[in-house]
Amino acid sequence: MAIASGTTSSAVSAESAYAWLTPVELLALGAIWGASFMFMRIAAPDFGALALVEVRLVLGGLILAPFLWRERRHFSRNLWWKIAGIGAINSAIPFVLFAWAAQRAPAGIGAISNATAAMFTAVIAFAFFGERINSRRAIGLVAGFAGVVVLASGKTSGESVWPAALAGTFAAFLYGVGGNLLRKHLSGIPAGANASATLLCASLLLAPLAITHWPDHAISARSWFSAGMLGVVCTGIAYMLFYRLIYRIGAPRASTVTYLIPLFGVAWAWLLLDEPVTASMALACTLILGGVALSQQRTAKS
Template sequence: MRSPELAATVPPKACASAPAPAADSARAGWRTPLELTVLGAIWGGSFLFMRESSKHFGAVPLVEMRLGLGALILLPFLWKARESFRGANIWAKLALIGTINSAVPFVLFAWASQRAPAGVGAITNSMAVLFTALVGFLFFGEKIGMQRAIALLIGFAGVVVLASGKTAGASIGWAVAAGCAAAFLYGIGANLVRRQLTGLPAAAVAAATLGCSALLTLPFAIANWPEHSIPVNAWVSASMLGVLCTGIAFVMYYRLIQRIGAGRAVAVTYLVPLFGMAFGWIRLHEPVTLTMLIAATLILGSVAMSQRAAK
């Protein structure tokens, strides 16, 4: 990834050896879909890792591990931009946004993962795109338009269908409600980041918010740390959740945004539920029910409609 400033300083000899424009175009043609697919698989896998580890750790201790490991991976970005993060006011904002955008949603998804298949959490996560538009309309005076309003209604219909379903005879309504509440908090967080942290490097902001969230969550994690022994596979899943699905995935996402723009990078939203359901089915033998498929179709269709209207 090269910034305009760096590109301007490349010596003539290096420029002469650069690949031809046609080669650059061909490489870009497959690079973006590949990276979006990999990122969708990683974030879809996060619901599998939560499903495998939350029953052993509990929701809050698992989230503490996720936040801490993710913050450590992103720490170099924060250190590089440390001069932009001076003053108590900015850190108060980071702590508040970290709580809304990371700590509480992560706990809600971890809690839901103890009660519903991995695919259910992945599907409700997709509602974040719609909730971002809804929060902007309700609290920040943004116009929503008829097409996006219809998209929201379709998305909510998908949530109702999903909540009405059962897995192994047990209702998953509360897990769906927790996932939707987490997605709604993501919508609030996205609007706050856009308005309160403008001009700050995105990866550094992610590191700061994750770090603040980890510190705020730590006392609750210690108080709720399990007394029983935790199996190795749960430790591996929790570590993957923090290192791969939070730290490394955030780096990949922000690089994508810088290269192709946020409007195109958000296309990863459509892939997360597909991988979440597939991994749950392959690894944990969790059924992909008809209600899950109908709900995923309605929600992802509404997200696509909302994105077209926004453009």
């Protein structure tokens, strides 16, 4: 018992020692992932969606490759088929949808629609994996999806943004599917290796399309810089930071970064790209984030 008490005291002391670091890393991660929509907005018109996402996947997967190499014993031949499928659902297709949306609407549209991923995860877990949804969470889901309707009905500079909003929302839906598949089929694999494997498999699946759609014009240095930041920082380094948080404070607390991404996404686009923040975007963001907050809550029996 004395040993157990000492271990518990050490764990509490360690958590207390890092108490200041956790909010700093959450803010940093929210800022990084929020910036990804700005970088897509800059680079997508030059690269095109397919080529840009291929660069992102390759760079992100390579940054995380040391984790994959260290845990290579976990990966059997049969497992790679599941990894490839999940890589397509959880990375390749949603990344392409967000990049496609970035060519057609302000970066804030993609950042706000991305926040619905947490709600789709809850809906899919309820529909296919037996997770309960109480009345409070149900109200949150309704509010969040109402926010999607508001977002899709908005306009910027007189142009409708509904195609981009729906593309981003469908990408978030795929994140919800992918998150549940990861939990069901790949939960025993260390997260860093898991992420590298899915990103690299996704890059291989997308490579033929990316090569055939590679731009035949010179790509500006600004777009190359944005693509590099998107792959290295917003994918590779961001995943490493996210896993540090998961291991230290647990997945539920780490997932609160969901609330920061749209706020930073809109702020970066407003500050650095001079994109407007419309009333419909503000209302949609409020509804979606409020819905996410409610849909993430659980009862003691859930």
